Amino acid sequence: MRFTAASSSMLAALPVLAAAFPAHHHRTPLPAPASGISIPIAKRGAGAPVDPASLARSIARSVAKVHRGFSAYERNTGTPHPLANGSAALQTRATGSDSLAADGQQLWYGAISVGTPKKLFTVDFDTGSSDLFLPGAQCISNCQGHTPYDPTASSTSHDRGTTFSLAYGDGSTVSGKQYSDDVTVAGLTATGQALGVATTYSDGFASDNFPPDGLMGMAFQSISDYDAPPFFQTLIEQGEVDDSVFSFKLAPSDSELFLGGVNPALYSGSFTYVPVTKEGYWETNFDSMSVNGHPIVFERNRDCIIDTGTTLIVGPLAEVALVYTRIPGALPGPQEGIYIYPCSFKKPITMTFGGTSFTISPETFNLGQIEEGSSMCVGGLGYIADPELNFWIIGDVFLQNVYTSFDVGKSRIGFANLA
Template identity: 90%
Template sequence: MYCTAVFVLAALPFLTTAFPSHHHLRGTHTPSPAPASGIPIPIAKRGAGAPVDAASISRNIAQSVAKMQRGFAAFEKNTGRPHPLSSGSTGLQTRATGSDTLTADGQELWYGTIYVGTPKKSFTVDFDTGSSDLFLPGVQCTSDCQGHTSYDPTTSSTSHDRQATFSLAYGDGSTVSGEQYSDDVTVAGLTATGQALGVATTYSDGFASDNFPPDGLMGMAFQSISDYDAPPFFQTLIEQGEVDDSVFSFKLAPSDSELFLGGVNPALYSGSFTYVPVTKEGYWETNFDSMSVNGHPIVFERNRDCIIDTGTTLIVGPLAEVALVYTRIPGALPGPQEGIYIYPCSFKKPITMTFGGTSFTISPETFNLGQIEEGSSMCVGGLGYIADPELNFWIIGDVFLQNVYTSFDVGKSRIGFANLA
C-alpha cells in the first residue's frame, strides 16, 4: 500500500537507494504538482526567548561542525574514500560531533511521534537531515535518560539484536552509546520493517529532558554517513514501497509547520520549485550561488559547498566569508563567544541567498536570534562562522529554512526550494 504522510508542527517562539542519481542537473524550476493527500500528525516545536543564550549558540555551532566531521569519518569508513569536504581538515578521526539541537538550551528543534516494536510503543524524535541514524534511550540507560520514554527490545516480538555497539561522540566530549538493534518503526501509518536503531545505555547531559524534550533522534540523510552503515528510515520506506514518491518535505516556520513524507504539500508553498542537484550523497550537500545584504552582492572567492541541515539552527560558514557578509551590516562585530557575530538590533534590511539562480529572502525576524543581553541594543545574528580555517563549507540551517518550503528528493538526488504560501 503506497501512502503519503504529513507531520504537522504546533507553533511556539531535521544503503544508497535503488533510485538513479542525477548529479548533472543544474538549478531548474518545476511547476506545483496536483494536491496530495496526507495524514496530519501533531508535532511540537521548541523555541527560544530573548535575550539569547550566546554561549549556547556558540556550542550549537561547534556541535554542528563536529557533527559534519563525524559524518566525514563515517563516509570514509563506509565507502573507503575520504569525503571531498573533509580535505585539509585536521583531526577528522578524533574530533567529536552531535546535533546542535541536542544540547542547546535556547535553540529550536522540531520533533514528533514515531512507533517502534510489536506491540507498538510511541516515542518522540527530532527529525535531522544532517545525520542518518535513529536512536532512542534504552531501559538500561541510567545516565540522563530520566524523563524520556525508554525502548526495551525484549518486549517487542519484531526486535533483533544486530550484534554491534554504537558510540556517537559530541562536541563537548560527551557521548551517546549503546547497542544496535532492528525493529519495525512506524511513522504516520508508514512502517519500515527491520529498521536499524540504536538503543542507548548512556546519554550525555545535553540529552537530559530539560534540554532535549524528545526521546531520541531520527536522521534523514544518506546511508554513506550512517554510523550503523544501514539504510536510514526514509530510504527503508522507499525500498519497501511504502511511499508514493521518494521525496520528503519540510516547512519549518513559526506556524503551520510540518514534515511531509512521500511528496510535497501544495497548500504550504506558492509558485514553482527551484531544484539544485545533490553534489555528493552522504549529507544533503549542494552549492549556493551567492548572498546579498540590502541588495549588495557578496563576492566569494571559493566554490560555496553547503549542507542543508534541519538539525542546525544557524547558517554557518567559513570565518573569512562570514566576516565579509557582516561588513555589509553597519555596526556588526564578532561576538563574545566563538562562532557568533552581533549586530545592531535595529538593522532590518533584507538578506538573500541564491540557489539555482533564484534568490530567497531571510526575514529579519528569523535572522535576529535575540539580544546579546537584557536591554542591549545589540543582537546575535543568525549567521555564524566555523573557526577552523581548514573547513571551507557552509551549513544551511533553520535560519534560512524557516523562510522556504524545502523538498528532499532521494530518487532524483536533488533539493528543491519554493516560497512559502
C-alpha cells in the same frame, strides 16, 4: 499544548515540535493536506534574550556531527569525503505528513512509534545525519525524562550484534547497542529499521538540554555509523511510498514534515532544484548572498550542507565576516562562532540557489537580544573557526523562509516560496 486534528483512515496523528526564534507570529490555520494530521504550534515572544553560550555549543555540535559523518563516509566507502579536506579535526500508502511545532529549543522534533506493540517516542528529525537512536531501558546516565525503548518488550525487535558510539563537539556522547525493529512515522512503517539503543546519554542529551527522546537521521546511508539504510530510504526500498521525496516546512507557524512527496497547500509557485553534489549529506552549492541588495563576492564555489538539525547558517570565518561588513555596527560576539549586530537592522538578506534568490526575513535572522534591554542582537549567521573547513551548513535560519523538498530518487534539493 492543546491538539486539534483531522483524522485519516490511512495515516496516524504524530505531533512534531520545533526550533523557536524570537518573533511573535499569529497562527492562521492552513488547509489540511490530503492525508495526515495538522497540529497547531506556538512561538516564544519577540525580543527574548538568547544564550550565546548555548548557540556556540549548537555550532560546535553541528560541526562535530559533520566530522563524524566524514569518518563514517570513509569507513563505509573506502574513500575520504571531499569536504573533509584533510582537517585535523576529522574524527496513499504513498504519502504521510507529520506536523511540526515549536517550543523554544533549537530542534525540530516529533513523534514516531517503534516496535510491536507500538510505543510512542519523540525524535529530532535531522537531515544532517543518517541514524536513528533512542534511550534504552538499561540506560545508566541522563535518560531520566526520556521515554525508554525496551527491545525485549517488542516481538519484532532483533539484536544486530554490534555496538555504536556517537560523539559530539560539546563532549556529548550517545552509546549502546544496535537493534532493528519496525518504525512508523505518520502511518508509514519501515520494517526491520536499524536503530541504536543507548545505554549512555551524556549531559548534552539530558532532557533539560535535549527534549526529544532520540534522533532520526534523514541523510544518506554512506554517512551512517551503522552502515544501514536510514528510515526514509527503508520506506522507499520496501515500497511504502510512491514518490521518493520528503519535504519540510520549518516556518514560524504551521510547520510540517511530509513523507512521500510535497504538500501543495504549504508552498507557492514552482520549485528551484539544485543537484546533490555528493550523496552522504544533503550537499549542494549556493550561488551567492546579498545584504540589502549588495552582493557578497566569495572567492570559491560555495559547498553547503542542508541541515534541519542546525539552528544557524554557519560558514567559514572569513566569509561570514565579509557578510557582516555589510551590516553597520556588527561585531564578533562574546562567544566564538557568533556575531552580534544592532537590533534595529531590518534590511533583507538573500541566498541564491540555482539562480533563484530567497529572502531570509529579519525576524528569523534575529535570534534575540544579547541580553535583556540591549540594543544588540545575535545574528543568524555564525562561523566555523577551523581554517581547514571550507563549507557552509545551511540551517533553520534559512530553512524557515522556504519550503524544502529532499528528493532521494533524483538526488536533488528543491526550494519554493512559502504559501
